[in-house]
Amino acid sequence: xxxxxxxxxxxxxxxxxxxxxxxxxxxxxxxxxxxxxxxxxxxxxxxxxxxxxxxxxxxxxxxxxxxxxxxxxxxxxxxxxxxxxxxxxxxxxxxxxxxxxxxxxxx
Numbered sequence: 001x002x003x004x005x006x007x008x009x010x011x012x013x014x015x016x017x018x019x020x021x022x023x024x025x026x027x028x029x030x031x032x033x034x035x036x037x038x039x040x041x042x043x044x045x046x047x048x049x050x051x052x053x054x055x056x057x058x059x060x061x062x063x064x065x066x067x068x069x070x071x072x073x074x075x076x077x078x079x080x081x082x083x084x085x086x087x088x089x090x091x092x093x094x095x096x097x098x099x100x101x102x103x104x105x106x107x
C-alpha cells in the first residue's frame with residue numbers, strides 16, 4: 001500500500017479530484033498554503049495499491065498545469081521610494097510524494 005501526497009495549485013484541485021473519482025480513486029483534499037509566493041495550494045491524499053501508483057500520478061500530471069504569473073516586487077531606490085517591478089514566475093504543476101504505508105486500518 002502506498003500513500004500519494006500531491007501538492008497542487010488551488011486552480012487545478014477540482015479538475016484533479018474529479019478525474020481521480022472518475023477513474024475510481026478516492027481522495028482527501030486539504031487546503032494548504034506554501035511555496036515562495038505563499039499562495040493557496042491543495043494537498044491531495046490518495047491511498048492505493050502499489051500497482052496503481054503510476055495511474056494516479058498520470059491523472060495528477062494531466063490535470064495540474066504550470067502557468068506564468070506576474071507578481072509585484074519592490075526595489076528600494078533613493079529617498080525611501082519603493083516602485084513596484086513585476087516579475088514573471090511559473091506557478092502550478094504538482095509536487096508529488098509517494099510514501100510506503102506500514103499499516104492501514106479502518107475504524
